[in-house]
Amino acid sequence: MPIPDADGAVLPHEAEGDHPRPSPVPAGGRPLLVRTRAELARARAVLPGPVAAVFTMGALHEGHASLVRAARGRARSVVATVFVNPLQFGAGEDLDAYPRTLDADLELLGREGVDVVFAPSAQEVYPDGPPQVVVSAGPLGRVLEGASRPGHFDGVLTVVAKLLHLTRPDVVLFGQKDAQQLVLVRRMVADLDMGVDVVAAPTSREEDGLARSSRNAYLDEDGRRASTALSRALRRGRDRAADGAAAVRRAAAEELGREPRAVVDYVALVHPLELTEVGDDHRGPALLAVAARVGTTRLIDNVPLELRPA
Ligand code: PAF
DSSP states (O other), rough: OOOBBBTTTTTTHHTTTTSSOSSSOOOSOOEEEEHHHHHHHHHHHOOOSSEEEEEOOSSOOHHHHHHHHHHHTOHHHHEEEOOOGGGGOOOTOOOOOOTHHHHHHHHHHHHTTTOOOEEOOOOHOOOSSSSSSSOOOOGSSSTHHHHSSTTTHHHHHHHHHHHHHHHSSSEEEEEEHHHHHHHHHHHHHHTTOOOOOEEEEEOOOOOTBBBBBBGGGHHHHHHHHHHHHHHHHHHHHHGGGGOOOOOHHHHHHHHTOOTTTEEEEEEEEEEEEOOBBBTTTTOEEEEEEEEEETTTTEEEEEEEEOOOOO
């Protein structure tokens, strides 16, 4: 008789006795929810490859759905994780208030055809409390977002490394929206020989241009209106790419400055891999990145562009 796990899901090899079916979930059904490393290992063992992974902190929206669709396009099986990682939240950040919506998340992941969802507790991920040994993001982790969130990217990379070890995917997908996270994960995978393909998925946007983010839910009506200033600033900046770095920076900063409710943290035009500010004479690829606080909500956005000064 199959033994359901704590949430009533039936683990694949138990459901099938000695004859595991290729995928643990029927197409279009709810994904198999696993809570522990042991359950994950058993589910992972019978997933047909190649396997793609999508790591999330839950509170899922259309942006995550598009990430999962991109994952499905690259693999036979998809594992998603839902884990609000305490290690990447600083003192005074929104760890306790961070939205937790597992039921709705499972609906969305099921609809998008995810096979297995790993939603562990903090105790399961960090059984001995905060880890003694962590991954250091180094200097790349101290610029842009890292400048105002010290330690944030060490926490991100540490959990991403653990989730990669636990889920063992062939390919892992990250959204371009968190450009610095993407750069750092790529660096970690290359520098530490982690042997997984890292694929970027384009930023998913609302119709008015706002980049989709779980934190958008914190915006009130006024803030929601003001938040479109970020994507507008990026568009204005990108439109000046032919005029060089200084023109791009000026156009983006001016546009963002027009929105009184947006308190600007940075408008940066950086090398897309080194994340250092590019010189005014720079030609070639660059990343225009902005961060601003709207009310109590910190928003970030970015756009890759090609600088072609005359
Ligand atoms: O981008 C996120 O949601 C998180 O930083 C991640 C990658 C799931 C790690 O906790």
